[in-house]
Amino acid sequence: MQVAAALSRDDIERLRADPSPVARIGTAKKVSNLFKRGQLKASERRIAEDIIGILVEDVAVDVRSALSHELKHCAFLPHNYALSLARDVDRVAIPMLQHSEVLTDADLIEILRAAGLGKRLAIARRRSISPSLAEALAGAEEEEVAVTLLANQGAAINEPCLHKIVDLHGGSEAVQRPLVRRQTLPVGVVERLVALVSEGLCEYLVIHHRLPSALAATLSQRARERVVLELAPSGPHGSAKSHALVVQIGAEGNLTPSLLLRALCEGNIDFFLEGMAFLIGIPVANVRRLAHDVGPLGLKALYESAELPAMLYPAFRVAANVVIVDGLAGTGATTSEDRRTRIMAGLLEHFPSIGPGDLDAALYRLCALARDADGNGARDSAVTAHNRNAWSCSARRVPARRSRETSAPGGACARHRVRAH
Numbered sequence: 001m002q003v004a005a006a007l008s009r010d011d012i013e014r015l016r017a018d019p020s021p022v023a024r025i026g027t028a029k030k031v032s033n034l035f036k037r038g039q040l041k042a043s044e045r046r047i048a049e050d051i052i053g054i055l056v057e058d059v060a061v062d063v064r065s066a067l068s069h070e071l072k073h074c075a076f077l078p079h080n081y082a083l084s085l086a087r088d089v090d091r092v093a094i095p096m097l098q099h100s101e102v103l104t105d106a107d108l109i110e111i112l113r114a115a116g117l118g119k120r121l122a123i124a125r126r127r128s129i130s131p132s133l134a135e136a137l138a139g140a141e142e143e144e145v146a147v148t149l150l151a152n153q154g155a156a157i158n159e160p161c162l163h164k165i166v167d168l169h170g171g172s173e174a175v176q177r178p179l180v181r182r183q184t185l186p187v188g189v190v191e192r193l194v195a196l197v198s199e200g201l202c203e204y205l206v207i208h209h210r211l212p213s214a215l216a217a218t219l220s221q222r223a224r225e226r227v228v229l230e231l232a233p234s235g236p237h238g239s240a241k242s243h244a245l246v247v248q249i250g251a252e253g254n255l256t257p258s259l260l261l262r263a264l265c266e267g268n269i270d271f272f273l274e275g276m277a278f279l280i281g282i283p284v285a286n287v288r289r290l291a292h293d294v295g296p297l298g299l300k301a302l303y304e305s306a307e308l309p310a311m312l313y314p315a316f317r318v319a320a321n322v323v324i325v326d327g328l329a330g331t332g333a334t335t336s337e338d339r340r341t342r343i344m345a346g347l348l349e350h351f352p353s354i355g356p357g358d359l360d361a362a363l364y365r366l367c368a369l370a371r372d373a374d375g376n377g378a379r380d381s382a383v384t385a386h387n388r389n390a391w392s393c394s395a396r397r398v399p400a401r402r403s404r405e406t407s408a409p410g411g412a413c414a415r416h417r418v419r420a421h
Helices: 008-016 019-036 042-056 061-071 080-086 089-098 105-114 116-122 131-138 142-151 159-169 173-180 186-195 199-208 213-231 239-251 257-265 269-280 284-291 299-306 309-326 336-350 360-377 376-384 385-389 398-405 407-419
Strands: none
Touching: 008 042, 019 042, 019 061, 019 398, 042 061, 042 080, 061 089, 080 089, 080 199, 080 269, 089 105, 089 116, 105 131, 116 142, 131 142, 131 159, 142 159, 142 173, 159 173, 159 186, 173 186, 173 199, 186 199, 199 213, 213 239, 213 257, 213 269, 239 269, 257 269, 257 309, 257 336, 257 360, 269 284, 269 299, 269 376, 284 299, 299 309, 309 336, 309 360, 336 360
């Protein structure tokens, strides 16, 4: 049959007269295929548009759904028909919302504000998304929509919108994964993510995004500390090996408060005790006895003698309670996950600003806050900017201080400080 004879007014009359949904679906597919080819004559085009107008209002959802699927890529579908289908029930609307280029940003924003999750997800999957549409999608405050939007590399998401997503969903790993994997990320967003994401995602940030040198140095240190703790022995025969490792790390100036806190949170008591003994300059047996004392002559005295950042003491206290005190009382964590959960809950009581989420990321945020607080304190004048960037939460290198302590006979000043408390 010639295209010129493909449609006539008789088709409209047969469509109106045939009560069968199956027949109307067939008509929808036939007319849609002819229409979207763009080869109809002007008279046939008008007939096709009339038929489409009838089908758009069809009572059967199956008919409207078939029409929507057939016309979702048609660039010259009349706007009113595209909009009508896009406002329909999900089965009908989703193909148009996801694919139709006839719909404007204004149309889509209006629809998504009153739409359910299915329609918003369809809009978030569009091949191209403008900044204004991305902002409207982020404003829906739905995690699944944010995940879909971030995974869509065709979405133009500006920095304020990314910050809004981090504000709303930054603690969710489901959101973090596609966010970290965006092709480009503003430095300000990367800096916030570093304090939120797991070690694996943090490594991805380092590899795939250009980072400021100070931030890269901080991340490198974080990675080094993770490796150290993986190497650090634990258990009944770990003390001697921990001592050797601590001495080596301390001599290199890398026995940081963040490393000691992480070790304690990981349940590596030997490494923590050896580290405190190294910082103070007393036998580890003394440190062990004092660390198990919950009174004022216990951990607090050790902590102050080690001159660790005052802001971090509550975090060390929380971790020590879970790992050491509860363990002695027979109520200790039964699994590593249980231990981490208990520590995280305790940290949030003392430091609600770090927010919920991964313990490693929370420790990073906490140590960063302590570093900033320490950098503004009285000791700041003796600290170089390089050292503040290289340390996660400490403003001084250990060997220099240790050499001053041990300058007195037998390191007596350090031991005297502990006993004085």
